[in-house]
Amino acid sequence: MNRLNINLPGLDLKNPIMPASGCFGFGREYSQFYNLDVLGAIMIKAATLEPRFGNPTPRVAETSAGMLNAIGLQNPGAHKILTEELPWLDQYDVPVIANIAGSQEDDYVETARIISQAANVHALELNISCPNVKTGGIAFGTIPDVAKQLTRKVKEVSAVPVYVKLSPNVSNIIEMAKSVEDGGADGLTMINTLIGMRLDLKTGKPILANSTGGLSGPAIKPVALRMIYEVSQKTKLPIIGMGGIQSAEDVVEFFYAGASAVAVGTANFVDPFVCPTIIEKLPSLLDKLGIEHISECTGRSWKRNEQPVNHRA
Amino acid sequence: MIRKELCEVIRQTEIADSIFEMTVKGEMVKDIRTPGQFVHVKAAGGYDPLLRRPISISSIDRSKNELTMIYRKEGRGTGLLSEKKTGEAIDILGPLGNGFPLDEAKTGETALLVGGGIGVPPLYELSRQLKAKGVKVIHVLGFQTKDSIFYDSKFESLGETYIATADGSYGAMGFVTDVIRELKLQFDVVYACGPTPMLRAIEQNYQDKKVFLSLEERMGCGIGACFACVCHTTDDPKGFSYKKVCSDGPVFRAGEVVI
Ligand SMILES: Cc1cc2nc3c(=O)[nH]c(=O)nc-3n(C[C@H](O)[C@H](O)[C@H](O)COP(=O)(O)OP(=O)(O)OC[C@H]3O[C@@H](n4cnc5c(N)ncnc54)[C@H](O)[C@@H]3O)c2cc1C
Numbered sequence: 001m002n003r004l005n006i007n008l009p010g011l012d013l014k015n016p017i018m019p020a021s022g023c024f025g026f027g028r029e030y031s032q033f034y035n036l037d038v039l040g041a042i043m044i045k046a047a048t049l050e051p052r053f054g055n056p057t058p059r060v061a062e063t064s065a066g067m068l069n070a071i072g073l074q075n076p077g078a079h080k081i082l083t084e085e086l087p088w089l090d091q092y093d094v095p096v097i098a099n100i101a102g103s104q105e106d107d108y109v110e111t112a113r114i115i116s117q118a119a120n121v122h123a124l125e126l127n128i129s130c131p132n133v134k135t136g137g138i139a140f141g142t143i144p145d146v147a148k149q150l151t152r153k154v155k156e157v158s159a160v161p162v163y164v165k166l167s168p169n170v171s172n173i174i175e176m177a178k179s180v181e182d183g184g185a186d187g188l189t190m191i192n193t194l195i196g197m198r199l200d201l202k203t204g205k206p207i208l209a210n211s212t213g214g215l216s217g218p219a220i221k222p223v224a225l226r227m228i229y230e231v232s233q234k235t236k237l238p239i240i241g242m243g244g245i246q247s248a249e250d251v252v253e254f255f256y257a258g259a260s261a262v263a264v265g266t267a268n269f270v271d272p273f274v275c276p277t278i279i280e281k282l283p284s285l286l287d288k289l290g291i292e293h294i295s296e297c298t299g300r301s302w303k304r305n306e307q308p309v310n311h312r313a
Numbered sequence: 314m315i316r317k318e319l320c321e322v323i324r325q326t327e328i329a330d331s332i333f334e335m336t337v338k339g340e341m342v343k344d345i346r347t348p349g350q351f352v353h354v355k356a357a358g359g360y361d362p363l364l365r366r367p368i369s370i371s372s373i374d375r376s377k378n379e380l381t382m383i384y385r386k387e388g389r390g391t392g393l394l395s396e397k398k399t400g401e402a403i404d405i406l407g408p409l410g411n412g413f414p415l416d417e418a419k420t421g422e423t424a425l426l427v428g429g430g431i432g433v434p435p436l437y438e439l440s441r442q443l444k445a446k447g448v449k450v451i452h453v454l455g456f457q458t459k460d461s462i463f464y465d466s467k468f469e470s471l472g473e474t475y476i477a478t479a480d481g482s483y484g485a486m487g488f489v490t491d492v493i494r495e496l497k498l499q500f501d502v503v504y505a506c507g508p509t510p511m512l513r514a515i516e517q518n519y520q521d522k523k524v525f526l527s528l529e530e531r532m533g534c535g536i537g538a539c540f541a542c543v544c545h546t547t548d549d550p551k552g553f554s555y556k557k558v559c560s561d562g563p564v565f566r567a568g569e570v571v572i
Pocket residue numbers: 061062351362364365366367368369370383384385386387388389390391392431432434435528529530531532563
């Protein structure tokens with residue numbers, strides 16, 4: 001019996017583990033380490049309509065239990081991704097979730113139209129939450145009505161279900177989630193990075209050339225859990241959770257908070273094998289916790305009348 | 314092939330002020346192709362520090378499956394690394410990147426190896442391999458001060474070696490580039506690793522020569538996936554074309570990328 005398979009809009013996942021966008025490129029580098037077929041899905045690096053070079057370096061800075069990045073959505077543009085990266089990924093039996101970004105509504109819509117044509121793209125992840133691009137962008141992730149409108153427009157053209165990636169850099173995440181639900185989103189992914197900063201001890205200046213960057217890694221896990229806990233109780237949309245996941249235990253915790261699947265980002269940089277390792281360890285962890293199927297874990301933190309977990313098992 | 318391996322520390326010694334030489338044993342030594350490749354080291358278990366640290370391979374011993382790194386104790390990561398004892402295991406990812414091309418120096422030709430500070434280590438294995446194939450090697454090495462000099466006699470045993478220190482406490486005072494000019498050194502190929510201003514000067518000064526430069530950049534993954542370490546290419550300096558220091562480099566032909 002498969003105890004890990006999950007069905008979500010557009011996504012028939014053999015297991016709920018996938019690498020997070022921007023942390024796995026288009027898969028080529030990690031295919032040196034293992035067969036990508038083992039993954040539940042792959043969230044590819046953000047696509048914009050035109051190619052982007054991104055920000056000057058340094059683009060990363062380290063901090064306790066986390067890292068800051070300001071890559072700035074570097075990518076070869078939607079057409080190249082459609083004609084060069086996605087066909088390469090097609091050799092694997094893995095659904096692709098394509099992350100799309102833009103500076104204005106038209107960019108998003110056109111990118112969605114192009115990328116959703118690929119046969120192996122089973123869902124879009126609408127990135128309205130990148131903290132590292134200067135123009136436009138940010139309004140889509142922080143103003144509920146703007147996010148709703150954008151979701152609606154992208155839904156109109158997309159050939160596949162649309163998941164909206166929420167930013168934690170807002171005062172009311174529930175309001176954002178409900179707005180994109182109203183806009184017709186099929187699911188949510190959360191969280192993107194938290195805006196942060198590090199300064200150089202010698203110069204007194206920011207370490208990142210972009211000054212600020214997005215904080216990811218274990219440091220943000222409690223924030224992600226809290227937000228998923230809140231949002232999952234207030235919307236009907238399935239949530240792909242992310243933020244600091246490193247282990248099978250972390251995965252189960254995200255499910256308890258309300259996630260139906262999870263993505264692993266920064267941990268891939270530390271251990272290229274982290275995704276297959278988690279997938280391999282999940283069944284024995286479920287045994288230990290007395291859980292038949294991982295889907296039973298979703299929302300356990302807030303669901304009523306649930307049998308308590310059998311800690312003696 | 315890139316491996317992620319728990320390597321055993323064979324020995325670690327402080328060879329100069331805050332400069333550590335660490336030898337580890339691992340299967341990945343079999344996959345090392347060229348001098349100038351690097352490894353990505355997890356300095357400690359747990360989440361702090363979270364990321365790996367890129368360190369060049371300074372020499373290898375294939376018969377024993379051993380590789381040696383030389384690093385300066387800088388911040389938290391290298392600080393923790395310097396506490397590792399013989400017999401302990403370290404999580405290392407490697408070998409990574411593309412090193413110095415040996416083929417560019419022919420038997421009987423002269424190669425100039427220029428290193429600055431912690432850019433000196435990878436030149437050692439390079440020098441050994443060049444010498445072994447009959448290339449004459451000249452070394453010009455720059456250090457901050459007398460106490461931070463290392464491997465001077467090892468380099469001397471391979472070929473002519475000139476040392477410069479920033480404060481003049483040993484050898485010539487000033488920059489390695491001044492030394493090369495004042496001594497009127499003659500050579501066919503240049504291999505260099507060190508601070509960016511030094512690499513820029515070498516690129517400027519020797520446009521008529523074959524020059525190979527090893528770059529440094531802050532890294533995330535070390536394998537080409539995160540786009541932390543990109544630089545522009547010289548043929549398209551403001552455009553979209555790019556190279557990744559970790560997986561396309563760290564060694565580039567002068568003029569290939571914008572430094
Ligand atoms: C390809 C390559 C080869 C290198 N080879 C050597 C070597 O042989 N010997 C040696 O002593 N050093 C080498 N370095 C530099 C070495 O990586 C840094 O000194 C080290 O990462 C500092 O870590 P820390 O935790 O002690 O310092 P911290 O300043 O606390 O580090 C904080 C963060 O900044 C990064 N960082 C800091 N300085 C550098 C730097 N100069 N280059 C890249 N990232 C940096 C760290 O990796 C870490 O993510 C190399 C760097 C690169 C890119």
